[in-house]
Amino acid sequence: MATLIGKESGLNLKETELCLGLPGGGGSGSEVETQRAAGKRGFSETVDLKLNLQSNKEDLNDNSKNVSKDKTLLKDPAKPPAKAQVVGWPPVRSYRKNMMAQKVNNSDQDGNEKTTSSTTAGTFVKVSMDGAPYLRKVDLTMYNTYKDLSDALAKMFSSFTTGKYGAQGMIDFMNESKLMDLLNSSEYVPTYEDKDGDWMLVGDVPWEMFVESCKRLRIMKGSEAIGLAPRAMEKCKNRS
Amino acid sequence: MRENHPQKTTEDDNRSSSIPDLARAEIAESSTSKNRTGLSEPVPGSNQTENPSPFPDQVLENVLENVLHFLSSRKDRNAASLVCRSWYRAEALTRSDLFIGNCYAVSPRRATNRFSRIKSVTVKGKPRFADFDLMPVDWGAHFTPWVSSLAQAYPWLEKLHLKRMTVTDDNLAVIADSFAGFRELLLVCCEGFGTPGLAAIAAKCRLLRVLELVESVIEVEDDEEVDWVSCFPNEGQTHLESLAFDCVECPVNFEALEGLVARSPCLKKLRLNRSVSMAQLHRLMLRAPQLTHLGTGSFSANENVDQEPDYASAFAACRSLVCLSGFREIWPDYLPAIYPVCANLTSLNFSYADVNAEQLKSVICHCHNLQILWVLDSVCDDGLQAVAATCKDLRELRVFPVDAREETEGPVSEVGLVAISQGCRKLESILFFCQTMTNAAVIAMSKNCPDLVVFRLCIIGVYRPDAVTQEPMDEGFGAIVMNCKKLTRLAVSGLLTDRAFEYIGRYGKLIRTLSVAFAGDTDLGLKYVLEGCPNLKKLEIRDSPFGDGALLSGLHHYYNMRFLWMSSCKLTRQACQEVARALPGLVLEVINNNEDAVNDIEILYMYRSLDGPRDDAPENVTIMQ
Numbered sequence: 001m002a003t004l005i006g007k008e009s010g011l012n013l014k015e016t017e018l019c020l021g022l023p024g025g026g027g028s029g030s031e032v033e034t035q036r037a038a039g040k041r042g043f044s045e046t047v048d049l050k051l052n053l054q055s056n057k058e059d060l061n062d063n064s065k066n067v068s069k070d071k072t073l074l075k076d077p078a079k080p081p082a083k084a085q086v087v088g089w090p091p092v093r094s095y096r097k098n099m100m101a102q103k104v105n106n107s108d109q110d111g112n113e114k115t116t117s118s119t120t121a122g123t124f125v126k127v128s129m130d131g132a133p134y135l136r137k138v139d140l141t142m143y144n145t146y147k148d149l150s151d152a153l154a155k156m157f158s159s160f161t162t163g164k165y166g167a168q169g170m171i172d173f174m175n176e177s178k179l180m181d182l183l184n185s186s187e188y189v190p191t192y193e194d195k196d197g198d199w200m201l202v203g204d205v206p207w208e209m210f211v212e213s214c215k216r217l218r219i220m221k222g223s224e225a226i227g228l229a230p231r232a233m234e235k236c237k238n239r240s
Numbered sequence: 241m242r243e244n245h246p247q248k249t250t251e252d253d254n255r256s257s258s259i260p261d262l263a264r265a266e267i268a269e270s271s272t273s274k275n276r277t278g279l280s281e282p283v284p285g286s287n288q289t290e291n292p293s294p295f296p297d298q299v300l301e302n303v304l305e306n307v308l309h310f311l312s313s314r315k316d317r318n319a320a321s322l323v324c325r326s327w328y329r330a331e332a333l334t335r336s337d338l339f340i341g342n343c344y345a346v347s348p349r350r351a352t353n354r355f356s357r358i359k360s361v362t363v364k365g366k367p368r369f370a371d372f373d374l375m376p377v378d379w380g381a382h383f384t385p386w387v388s389s390l391a392q393a394y395p396w397l398e399k400l401h402l403k404r405m406t407v408t409d410d411n412l413a414v415i416a417d418s419f420a421g422f423r424e425l426l427l428v429c430c431e432g433f434g435t436p437g438l439a440a441i442a443a444k445c446r447l448l449r450v451l452e453l454v455e456s457v458i459e460v461e462d463d464e465e466v467d468w469v470s471c472f473p474n475e476g477q478t479h480l481e482s483l484a485f486d487c488v489e490c491p492v493n494f495e496a497l498e499g500l501v502a503r504s505p506c507l508k509k510l511r512l513n514r515s516v517s518m519a520q521l522h523r524l525m526l527r528a529p530q531l532t533h534l535g536t537g538s539f540s541a542n543e544n545v546d547q548e549p550d551y552a553s554a555f556a557a558c559r560s561l562v563c564l565s566g567f568r569e570i571w572p573d574y575l576p577a578i579y580p581v582c583a584n585l586t587s588l589n590f591s592y593a594d595v596n597a598e599q600l601k602s603v604i605c606h607c608h609n610l611q612i613l614w615v616l617d618s619v620c621d622d623g624l625q626a627v628a629a630t631c632k633d634l635r636e637l638r639v640f641p642v643d644a645r646e647e648t649e650g651p652v653s654e655v656g657l658v659a660i661s662q663g664c665r666k667l668e669s670i671l672f673f674c675q676t677m678t679n680a681a682v683i684a685m686s687k688n689c690p691d692l693v694v695f696r697l698c699i700i701g702v703y704r705p706d707a708v709t710q711e712p713m714d715e716g717f718g719a720i721v722m723n724c725k726k727l728t729r730l731a732v733s734g735l736l737t738d739r740a741f742e743y744i745g746r747y748g749k750l751i752r753t754l755s756v757a758f759a760g761d762t763d764l765g766l767k768y769v770l771e772g773c774p775n776l777k778k779l780e781i782r783d784s785p786f787g788d789g790a791l792l793s794g795l796h797h798y799y800n801m802r803f804l805w806m807s808s809c810k811l812t813r814q815a816c817q818e819v820a821r822a823l824p825g826l827v828l829e830v831i832n833n834n835e836d837a838v839n840d841i842e843i844l845y846m847y848r849s850l851d852g853p854r855d856d857a858p859e860n861v862t863i864m865q
Contacts, residue, residue, distance in 0.1 A: 088372030088782070089757065090673060090700045092644050093429075095455060095487070099568070099592055128377075137373055142645070 087136065087156070094137045098124040129157045129188070129219035140211045146203055153190060157219060185222045192217045201228050301330060308334040333357060340364065341802050343381055343405065344827065347851040348389030360399035360424075361390060367805050367845060368755075369780055370404060371429060374807060374843070376831065378858045383407045385856075391418035399424040399450075406430070412437030416444035423479075424450035431457040435490065438468035446473065449506070452484040460490045470496040480504040484511035486535045486566060491515035501527045508560075511535025514568035518551065525554040534558070536566030539574055539593070551577035565589035565614075572599045582606030589614040591640050597622035604630055614638040617652040617673060624656035628663025636669040636694075646701045650675030654682075654707065661685035669694035676707035677734060682716030686723040695720050696731035702758040702783075705735040712736055718743035721751070728775075731755035741765035745772025756781040766790035770797055780805040788815030791844075795822050803847040811841040813864075819846070820864040827853045828864035 127136045136156050143149045190202040193216040202210070202217070308330050311317050314337070321331040332354050340346065340363045352358075365381025383405045390397060397419045407430045415422065422445045427433075435458065441451065469492045472478060478500065485492070492515060501507060501524050508531060512521065516537030525531070551574060555561070561581045570593040585607050590600070591614040600615065600623040607613075610631040615623070617639055627634070637660060639652055652674050658681045660667070667689040677699050685692075697717075705712055713734035721727060721744050728750050732740065736759035744751065745768030752775050760766065766786040769776065770793050779801065787810035798804065798819070816828050831843040853863040 086702070088369065088374045089702070090641065090644050090698055091369075091372050091755075091757070092641065092673070093371045093455065094373065095457070096591075096640065097644050 094124050097137075097139065125192075125214055125216055127153065127156065127217040127219070130221060130224070132157055138217070140214060145207055146210075149202075150190065153217075153219065180226075187222045188219050189222050189225045190217060190219050191225055191228055199228055201225060301326060304330040305334050312337075314339055336360060338362070342847050343383075343386065344854050345802075345847060345849050348386045350851060352389050352393035356393070358394050359397060360401075361386075361394070361397065362401040362403075363405060364403040365405040367778075367780065367803055368404075369782065369805055369807070374782070376858060376860055379831070379861065380854065380856050380858070381405050382856060383411045387411045387414050387418075391415075395419065396421055398422060399426075401426040401428070402430055403428040404430065406432040407437070409433050409437035409440070413440040416440040419445075421447055423447055426450065426452045426454070427456050428454040429456060431459070434459045434461065434464060435466040435468045435488075436464060438485075438488075439466045439471040442468050442471040443473075447479055449479050450482040451480070452482055452509075452511075453487050454484065456487050458488045458490070465490055467493045467496065469493050469500060472496075472500050474499070476503070478504045479506060481506045482509035482533075483507065484509065484535065486511040486513050486537075486568070488513045494520050498523060498527065504528075505530075507531065509533035509563075512537035512566060514538040514566075517541055518571075518574060519549065522549045522551055522554050525558060529557045530560060531558050532560045533563040533587075534561060534566070536564065536568075538569040539567045540569045540571035552580055556580035559584075561585070563587040563589075563612075567593035570595065575599060575603060578603065579606055583608060585610055587612040590619075591616060591638065594618040594642050595623075596620065597626070601626040607631060608633075610634055612636045614640070616640050616642050617650060618642050620651045621653055621656035621659065624652060625659040625663075628659040631664060633666060634660075634664040635666055637664070637667065638671040639673055640671075641673040641700065644673075644700065647675050648701075650700070654678040654680070657681045658684050661688035665689060666691060668692060671696040671698070671731075673698045673700060675700050676704060677713065677716070678708050679706045679711065679713060679716035679719075680708070682713070683719040686716075686719040690724060691726060692720070692724040693726050694729040695724065695727060696729070696755070697733055698731065699734040701734075703735045704733075712740070714740040714743065718747075721747040725750075727751060729753040732759055733757060734759075737761050738765040738768070741768040745769050748773050750775055752776060753778040754780070756784055758783045760784045760786060763787055763790035763793075767793040770794035776800075777802045779803075781807070781809060783808040785810055788812055788818075791815050791819060795819065798823055798826055798846065799848055801848070803845065805843070805845050806841075807843040809841075809844075811844055812839050813841060814839075816841060816844060816864045825849065829857065830862045830864060832860055832862070 124137045124139050127138055138149070138152060138156075140149070143152065191199050192202050192210070192214045193199050194213040195215060199218070205213070304327065308317075308320060308327075311320060311331075311334075317331055317335055321328045333356065335355050336358060337360045338351060338355055338358045340351065340361070343363050343365045363383070363386055365383075366375060366379065369375065370379065381404060383402060390400075391414055395418065398421055400415065400422075401424075405427075407427060412433055413436075415425070417440075425441060425445075425448070438451075438453075438458075441448065480500070483500075483504075492513065494516065497516075498520075501510065507528055510524070510528060510531055511533070512524070512535050514537055516524075518537075518539060518541050521537050521539070525534075555577050558581060562584055564578060564581065564585060564587070567590060572595060575595070579602075582603060583606055586609055588603075588607060588610055589612075594616050595603075596618055597620045600619040604610075604623075604626050607630060611633055613627060613631065613634060613636070615627075615638070619639075624639070627637070639656075641650070652672075654674075654677050657672060657674075657677070660670075661681075661684050665688060667685075668691050670685075670689075670692065671694075674697075677697065682697065685695075699713070706716075713732075714737055717730075717732050717736070717740050721730070727748065730744070730748065730751055730753070732744075732755070738761045741760060741764070744754070748754075748769075749772075751773050754769065754773070754776060756779075763786055765784070766781070767790050769779070770790070774797075776797065777800070780803075782805075786806065791806070791811055792815060794804075813830065816830060820826065820828050825848050827847055827849045829843075829845040830841050831845065832841070853865075857863060
């Protein structure tokens with residue numbers, strides 16, 4: 001229903017919907033998801049740092065203790081690389097990664113254009129979650145949709161599970177009451193700080209616009225994010 | 241008064257085993273227990289019975305102090321301090337540079353109690369893996385307790401070098417207020433401070449010669465941003481010799497900067513941030529032709545200039561320029577500006593400039609004297625071949641990835657590595673990021689570059705085997721440790737079995753720092769290293785299948801190390817507890833991601849401490865007792 005309305009009004013709400021389904025399942029199969037499902041043990045599995053990785057290695061040891069050649073099967077060179085991030089790998093300081101990500105962006109968009117002094121934030125943005133001790137950094141250019149991002153966030157912060165967002169697991173910005181329900185709950189919602197320094201709910205603008213304007217991400221409890229809802233609604237309405 | 245481990249208060253690099261030295265020190269102490277007046281006291285069990293007059297002893301002590309003044313190497317000093325108590329005291333009085341390799345290894349008080357005449361302090365905090373977000377944000381390495389102790393103990397302090405410490409604006413203000421003769425501040429990979437702190441330093445340190453911010457994170461909250469450059473004294477000449485702020489993200493007041501440069505006749509090193517445009521750089525260079533080290537800022541134009549100044553002659557006028565860096569937003573059309581200085585360059589840092597092979601060639605062909613080169617892999621194997629052809633004196637090469645994601649192929653490969661090894665025979669240090677590599681190339685480098693001291697190869701694809709043979713990369717790294725007899729630092733990657741570690745343990749006798757990621761098969765791998773590498777000081781391991789057995793095999797060596805880092809390995813709490821019990825001088829920090837106390841350890845960070853566990857650990861850090 002929401003989708004139909006979106007298409008009619010040209011808002012393309014589907015694009016802006018934050019799909020917060022459980023990681024690895026639910027929602028439309030994204031390109032990234034398919035790759036993960038089909039991939040052999042290898043890079044995609046390394047996203048989940050701890051046990052997945054170890055159990056994969058154990059399988060390997062059991063199967064091929066004496067034959068090192070078996071290990072070459074571990075990584076199929078023809079497999080397209082999964083667009084996932086292993087925390088802290090490769091060991092390049094995120095300051096440097098940021099610089100490079102900016103350049104890649106600039107050159108993708110405008111070929112030989114003279115690089116002017118950059119006002120866009122680096123595409124590596126800090127992600128913090130209330131209550132979690134770790135600050136992570138994500139490269140927003142690695143993802144194509146909000147769903148990809150939320151999947152990645154879900155993997156990074158294991159308490160950020162999504163559960164009760166509604167039948168399709170999306171924040172429905174057009175439905176005030178649903179939104180308010182969500183924000184009144186103790187579920188976590190992702191928020192971000194934009195270029196103007198305002199804190200917004202993630203998902204209120206088209207993905208590309210989000211990537212450009214997002215400076216920082218913060219996952220907070222719905223009840224805390226409640227103050228952001230009116231602004232989100234306003235921005236939404238302003239565009240319709 | 242006896243201290244428990246006097247010889248361990250500072251970095252002690254040249255001892256192979258702690259136990260004999262401890263015993264030796266005990267004996268030395270007991271046989272010479274003179275107090276400051278020179279009177280000796282008989283100690284039970286010692287042979288000392290004579291009572292020499294005070295005068296010769298004092299002369300001896302004075303002579304000793306005068307002689308020890310000339311000792312600058314801290315290894316030598318540590319050795320001297322072990323001879324006997326008298327030497328220990330004399331050394332403590334004459335040491336002027338205090339080096340703290342791990343800020344939690346010793347309390348500030350212990351350090352300041354022992355050394356009373358310190359002029360320069362170096363403190364290092366977090367382990368290197370913290371750079372890659374593997375540690376909690378608030379883990380520690382706070383400079384605050386240090387700054388207050390240092391302010392009290394050493395009011396004449398001149399130099400402060402901090403690495404991976406959490407430094408606040410307040411700390412910087414205390415520095416600015418407490419040390420009247422303060423000359424040199426070097427902050428490497430630090431964080432926690434912003435422009436207000438810099439302003440305090442600029443305003444109050446009237447004798448400041450060196451202010452260098454290297455790869456530090458300067459937090460900028462918009463409403464707190466301070467124009468720190470304007471805080472330098474507005475009149476009269478400054479003593480500035482080096483000013484480096486290339487990592488400061490926020491724009492600086494250019495007018496103030498230009499004025500500052502104009503008033504700094506001693507300025508030799510200037511590293512600008514990317515808010516400084518080409519035209520502005522030009523103006524600064526005209527003011528400071530005496531520069532030897534220049535960080536060029538953005539190296540591009542921010543605004544449309546009607547008539548572009550002659551950049552090349554500005555560079556040509558800097559006849560003493562030997563080190564170039566910056567190029568933060570490089571516009572390749574401006575590259576010819578630096579041609580005039582290339583022949584004199586010994587150091588060139590293009591690691592923020594994504595130039596291609598042709599562009600690099602146009603520069604590198606002039607750089608016959610280059611010793612240090614940092615580039616991005618955008619230069620491709622082709623560019624590396626050009627480097628190999630010209631830079632015969634190259635000692636250090638770093639090749640960083642533009643795109644740090646795992647791909648099947650990358651712009652640099654074994655081809656570039658082999659070319660470098662063939663052209664740059666004097667190579668001592670290499671850091672090389674690539675997507676694929678072959679054993680043959682690494683073996684070639686091991687034979688062509690026998691002077692290698694640092695070999696860090698990072699194959700971005702985890703578990704990548706030899707691209708040609710599909711074999712593990714064991715033989716390549718084996719050849720490195722075998723053939724490069726001076727090797728002290730090694731970082732391994734790619735598909736590696738226990739065999740690689742067997743090689744390291746057998747041949748890597750001088751290795752002090754070892755970095756391991758996604759490598760090895762069984763506990764044996766780590767055992768080989770712990771049992772075979774007597775000089776190992778820093779060991780950082782992630783995502784490798786090493787477990788309790790391996791951990792317990794290193795008990796004989798852990799007191800000699802600066803730290804051990806193991807994350808996402810196969811350690812359990814029990815093993816950590818066992819180590820903690822066996823070696824009470826160690827601090828074992830167990831850092832867990834999750835709230836649930838699982839038996840498996842996420843991160844173990846272990847180091848020796850003279851003063852027990854720290855009291856500023858955050859919640860998710862458990863210290864094993």
